[in-house]
Structure formats: C-alpha cells, structure tokens
Amino acid sequence: MSPKTFYITTPIYYPSGSLHIGHTYTTVAADTITRFKKLKGYDAYLLTGTDEHGQKIEKAAAEAGMTPQAYVDDIVTGIKTLWDTMNINYDQFIRTTDPEHEKTIQRIFKKLHDQGDIYKSNYEGWYCTPCESFWTEGQIVDGNCPDCGRPVEKASEEAYFFKMSKYADRLLKHIEDHPEFIQPESRKNEMINNFIRPGLQDLCVSRTSFTWGVPVDFDPGHVVYVWIDALPNYISALGYLNDKPDLMDRYWPADVHLVGKDIIRFHTIYWPIILMALELPLPKKVYGHGWILLKGGKMSKSVGNVVDPVVLVNKYGVDALRYHVLREMNYGSDGVYNEDLLVSHINSDLANDLGNLLSRTLAMTVKYFDGVIPKDRETGEFDEDIIALAEKTSGIVSDYMDKLDFSRALEEIWKLISRSNKYIDETQPWVLGKDPSKKSRLAQVMYILTESLRIVTVLISSAMPETSKKIAEQLKCSVDYLTWDSIQAFGGYPEGIKVERGEALFPRIEIEKKEMKTETKKEVEVKEKHEVLPEGLITIDDFAKVELRVAEVVACEVHPDADRLLVLQLMVGQEKRQVVSGIAKYYKPEELVGKTVILVANLKPVNLRGLESNGMILAATKGKKLSLVTVDGIASGGKVS
Ligand code: MSP
Numbered sequence: 001m002s003p004k005t006f007y008i009t010t011p012i013y014y015p016s017g018s019l020h021i022g023h024t025y026t027t028v029a030a031d032t033i034t035r036f037k038k039l040k041g042y043d044a045y046l047l048t049g050t051d052e053h054g055q056k057i058e059k060a061a062a063e064a065g066m067t068p069q070a071y072v073d074d075i076v077t078g079i080k081t082l083w084d085t086m087n088i089n090y091d092q093f094i095r096t097t098d099p100e101h102e103k104t105i106q107r108i109f110k111k112l113h114d115q116g117d118i119y120k121s122n123y124e125g126w127y128c129t130p131c132e133s134f135w136t137e138g139q140i141v142d143g144n145c146p147d148c149g150r151p152v153e154k155a156s157e158e159a160y161f162f163k164m165s166k167y168a169d170r171l172l173k174h175i176e177d178h179p180e181f182i183q184p185e186s187r188k189n190e191m192i193n194n195f196i197r198p199g200l201q202d203l204c205v206s207r208t209s210f211t212w213g214v215p216v217d218f219d220p221g222h223v224v225y226v227w228i229d230a231l232p233n234y235i236s237a238l239g240y241l242n243d244k245p246d247l248m249d250r251y252w253p254a255d256v257h258l259v260g261k262d263i264i265r266f267h268t269i270y271w272p273i274i275l276m277a278l279e280l281p282l283p284k285k286v287y288g289h290g291w292i293l294l295k296g297g298k299m300s301k302s303v304g305n306v307v308d309p310v311v312l313v314n315k316y317g318v319d320a321l322r323y324h325v326l327r328e329m330n331y332g333s334d335g336v337y338n339e340d341l342l343v344s345h346i347n348s349d350l351a352n353d354l355g356n357l358l359s360r361t362l363a364m365t366v367k368y369f370d371g372v373i374p375k376d377r378e379t380g381e382f383d384e385d386i387i388a389l390a391e392k393t394s395g396i397v398s399d400y401m402d403k404l405d406f407s408r409a410l411e412e413i414w415k416l417i418s419r420s421n422k423y424i425d426e427t428q429p430w431v432l433g434k435d436p437s438k439k440s441r442l443a444q445v446m447y448i449l450t451e452s453l454r455i456v457t458v459l460i461s462s463a464m465p466e467t468s469k470k471i472a473e474q475l476k477c478s479v480d481y482l483t484w485d486s487i488q489a490f491g492g493y494p495e496g497i498k499v500e501r502g503e504a505l506f507p508r509i510e511i512e513k514k515e516m517k518t519e520t521k522k523e524v525e526v527k528e529k530h531e532v533l534p535e536g537l538i539t540i541d542d543f544a545k546v547e548l549r550v551a552e553v554v555a556c557e558v559h560p561d562a563d564r565l566l567v568l569q570l571m572v573g574q575e576k577r578q579v580v581s582g583i584a585k586y587y588k589p590e591e592l593v594g595k596t597v598i599l600v601a602n603l604k605p606v607n608l609r610g611l612e613s614n615g616m617i618l619a620a621t622k623g624k625k626l627s628l629v630t631v632d633g634i635a636s637g638g639k640v641s
Helices: 021-039 055-063 068-085 099-114 164-177 185-196 261-277 309-316 318-328 339-369 383-402 406-427 436-460 465-475 521-530 540-544
Strands: 005-013 043-050 092-095 118-128 133-135 153-162 256-260 286-289 292-294 548-559 562-572 575-581 596-600 606-608 611-613 619-622 625-628
Touching: 005 021, 021 043, 021 256, 021 286, 021 292, 021 309, 021 318, 021 383, 021 406, 043 068, 055 068, 068 092, 068 309, 099 118, 099 153, 099 261, 153 261, 164 185, 164 261, 185 261, 185 611, 256 261, 261 286, 309 318, 309 339, 318 339, 318 406, 318 465, 339 406, 339 436, 339 465, 383 406, 383 436, 406 436, 436 465, 562 596, 575 611
Parallel strands: 005 043, 005 256, 043 092, 256 286
Antiparallel strands: 118 133, 118 153, 548 562, 548 596, 562 575, 606 611, 619 625
16 A cells, blocks of 8 residues: 655745745744654655745846846755755755746646636736735825835736636635634634635736746736746646646645745635636645744844844754744744743753753663663563653654644653653662662663653654754664654663763753843843842833834724624834734724824733734723723834833
C-alpha cells in the first residue's frame, strides 16, 4: 500500500528585501509539520517559494539600475540561503518567474476568459503602490491606504476582471459544510461576515500600466495581476497545465495552506473561487496563524523594526530560534518576539531542562556503569508514573501537531522532560550509587532516564532536528531506534550500548546588562520584590510601563458571537489594531466611528469569543454610566503621558 500523502505550502514570499523573523515563523512551522508527517510515515511534500512580479519590484529594480529579473535573482538567492540556515527541508522552491509557472498562469487566464469568468472593463479606483492594492472610495482612510497608511493615487486603466460573485453561494456552502476548511474557527466567521455576506466585488486580474508580470498572451499590453499569478503556484508546482512532472494526482488537493492572518482572505475566498472555476477540488485546510509582534506592532520594513533571523541564528543557534518561535506562537494568535524571552527560553527550557537532563543522565551512566546500563534491573517506586507519561506523550503531541498547535506540542514534550528531572530528584541515583546492593535499582533508574531521553529525541526531531541528532549521537542511538513506531511502547532503548558524553547542548547565555537592550523578565521580578512600596502606590517606572496612545476608530461592529461586545478597528498612526470591548450596552457601533480614543497599546493580545483583541480602550464609569475617554486635536498615534 502506498503511504498516505500530505501536501503543505507556505505563502510565496515577496522578494522585496531580506526576510525577517515573522516570515521565518511560517516556514519553520511548515517545515516542522512536514518533518513530523514524514516521521509518521507519510509521503509529505513541502512547497515554498517567491512571488516575484509587480510594479513594486519593477520600480525597485529600476532604482537599483538592474533588470527586474537580475534584481529578484539576487534576493531569491538570499532567501534560499536563509532557508538553508534555518534548516528548512523543502521539497520544491517555486518562483513565479519560472517559465513553467508562467505557462500555467497564461493557460489558466485563457481558460477562465474563454469560459466567461474573466471579462474586460475599465478600472477606476485608488491604488497603493507599496501594497500593490486597489481600494474603493469607502475603503481608504483620509486619502491613505487602509493597510499601510501611506497616500493612495487615483488610477484608471483598461483591465480584466474576475466575476467573483458568481461563485459566492457555492463558496459559502463549502465553508459551511466543511468546518475544518478555515482554521482557526474564529477566522471563518470573519471571512463570512466581513467579506462574503456583504457581497463579493469582482477582482481585478490584469494591469496595463507596468510590464513586469506574466503577459496575457491573447491581449498584448496586459500582464496578469497579483493574486491570479500568485495563488496558482500551489498547482503549477505540481505540473498543472505545464510540462513539469505531474504530481497533481499524488498531492492535490493540498492538506494545508499555511498562511499569515493578513492573507487568509485571499486563500479562503479568491483561491477557492479560482479552483471552482477550474473545476478542481479545494484545499482541505487553510490555516491562518497570527503574527510575530514586536512591541505591540507588526514587524515591517517601512516601520524599521525588523528582526534579522540570520543575526539571531549566529548568536544563539538555529534550534534555539526554531524552538522560540514555535513555542511563543500560540494556536492561531499573535506571539511576541523579544530577545529577553528568547534568552530565557534558552536558559530555562533548553539549557536547564533538556540540556541538564541529558548531561546528568550520561554523566551518571558513565560514572556508575562505565557508559553501559546493565541488563539486571529492578523496578521500584516512581517508575510507573514516568513510564505511563512517556507512553502517552507521543499520542498527545501528535494530536497537537495535527492541529498545528506547535506551542502545546512542545509544552507536552517538556512535561516529559520535567518529569524525568523530577524522577532524578525522587530516586536520588547518587545515593543508590553509594550502596552496592542497590546496583540493579540504579540500573533501572538510568535505563528509564535514557529511554525517556530517546523518546524525547524522536519527539523533538521535527522542531529541532540538529539538537535531536546531537542527543542521538550521545545516546549512541542508530536510526532504527529513532522511528515513530519505536516510541509507541516504553523500553525500546537497545541493550548493551555504551553512551558517550558530548558537548553541552545549549550553553547558558550569560546575561550582561550592557549587551541586552532591556532587562530580563526575571531581573525585573527580582528588582520589584526588593522594592517595598506603601500599599496601593506604584512608582513612575510602573506607570511608564503602560503605553497609552491616541487611536482613531475607523470601523466598528457588534461581535458576531456576543451581543455585549463591540469589535473596533483602530488606526494608531499607521498601525492597524483590532480591539474587542464590552461597551455594546453604551454605544452603537456607528456612534464610535471617527472618535479619537485612548488605547492601552502594550497589553498582551487576548482572544475574546474567537476574535483577537489587541489592546484596551479607556473609559470612565460611575454607577450605570460609561463614557469613553476621547481627545480632540491630537492625531492618532500620539502618545499620552
Ligand atoms: N506574496 C504574498 C503571498 C502570496 S501566497 C500565494 C505575501 N508575501 S509576504 O512576503 O508579504 O508575506 C508572506 C507571509 O509572511 C504572509 O503569510 C505573512 O502573514 C507572513 N508574515 C509577514 N510578517 C509577519 C510577522 N510579523 N509574523 C508572522 N508572519 C508574518 O503576502
């Protein structure tokens, strides 16, 4: 029987400069689940690549005095090197400038045109060049792009359009009949209520004002525009309507398109509609993950706050960074990048918990048994508990992995690591070692620890392949003992093996204040403990921790699943924020649009009835009255102090 297949894709990235830790998250996550599926015996296939056309690239290349092709070639080389550095084991890297991809796009465009789904008209609207987005009058905010806040230009030109609305009912039915299609669930309601139900606009699919794109072969002057060039990469890579090896039967429909929350709409509305028009099955799941945020905002080059993964890998190692981003990103919601947190993950989870477990276990095996655990072993107190945990961990981890909940999957593995460390404290092998009559009990303790480490080695292998390899080398475990099947029952660590101590897995990072930009969480806690303040008082430093910003309400609606909550869309300078607030009793949504309110901007985001709330707005209350705190004459983005 041929193995089950698993086809997963990352978005194809814009080659508009170097990628940052946010992009790295998507690709590390996709690589982790692909490795995991391969471990479980699947025929898994990971596609990543680059989205290389468009006016922005054309302009950037001209400014650099290069042809667009030479310009993107350079950047794509850098992106491939980054994925090598991050240990991404992709099966194919697709570029939208590949001749085979271009062939697919031209043929799709012609087919859709011939069958009447694409028609020619005139486009009039507002255009944001940096975002490559058209906006309608109602969407722009004070003459600026609602996404990046920069000025938009009036644009009018001949263009082809795709009749999206024709497929809206079928799409809605598909989404309703397939609850797993859009994940996490909360994103589904957003798509239905904010985009599909209000009515789908026809999509502009060609341009004539620039040339860096796939030419529309039957209408010279037009190039295919953005999404209809980008989205079909997922099938052109599999040889759809081109001369690449035909992998469509094997891998299509995709099991998961892993995408960031900003492009879920394109993947759950435009893409299924394109596929319906092509009479192809729809992907099984579109999973929209949150963003990695930096000080309350999204990382972006225009804001100048990007974090370069290569610098971090050089400083801390690739697996530390992989662990940090996977651990920090909770299921579907946003995560925070912060160097202190990364260092604290390294010192506590990696060096202290995992590194110490390995070095203590190996050191004692070498000390008491010259590296080979004897066969004569005696069971005792505490064994049953740790064995039961070790046996069930792989199943729990697998369930979380299937849900793409990497943070929880790692948390479960770390429970076994912590349990093992606790087992050392409980059994006290150093005491057993002093008593020759306890030799067989000591042998059992060392076996249980070594076997737990073997299970951990297999379980972490998809998230942290290098570390897993290093541990296996020290345990002297060959590949036969590192399979998924081999960890389904406790006791697979082979007999008679001589372990060998190696270098520490994760040397502790010494935190030198002058090197670190900010204090670590622990240091702050320690400092706070020592400072004794009269009850109810805070210091000016405490107050300064709260970042208050002026924000403008640009849209507002009642929460789809909770009548007492309002969902507010805010602009804080150029940054977009969504805040969910329990003020529906006091305000109608339309009363709030246009108000300038005060936002607590550095609150940890929370999920309120399925929608993310990223901050809190201030209100004054007395008795049954509530009034939002508003300001006059200060533009959004302003600080409140
Ligand atoms: N080219 C389009 C995708 C086309 S897919 C058919 C694109 N490219 S992108 O380079 O701008 O973004 C690629 C992915 O990176 C998106 O999924 C986006 O959400 C993700 N991220 C960009 N910044 C991010 C963070 N700060 N955090 C997490 N992911 C982020 O969109």
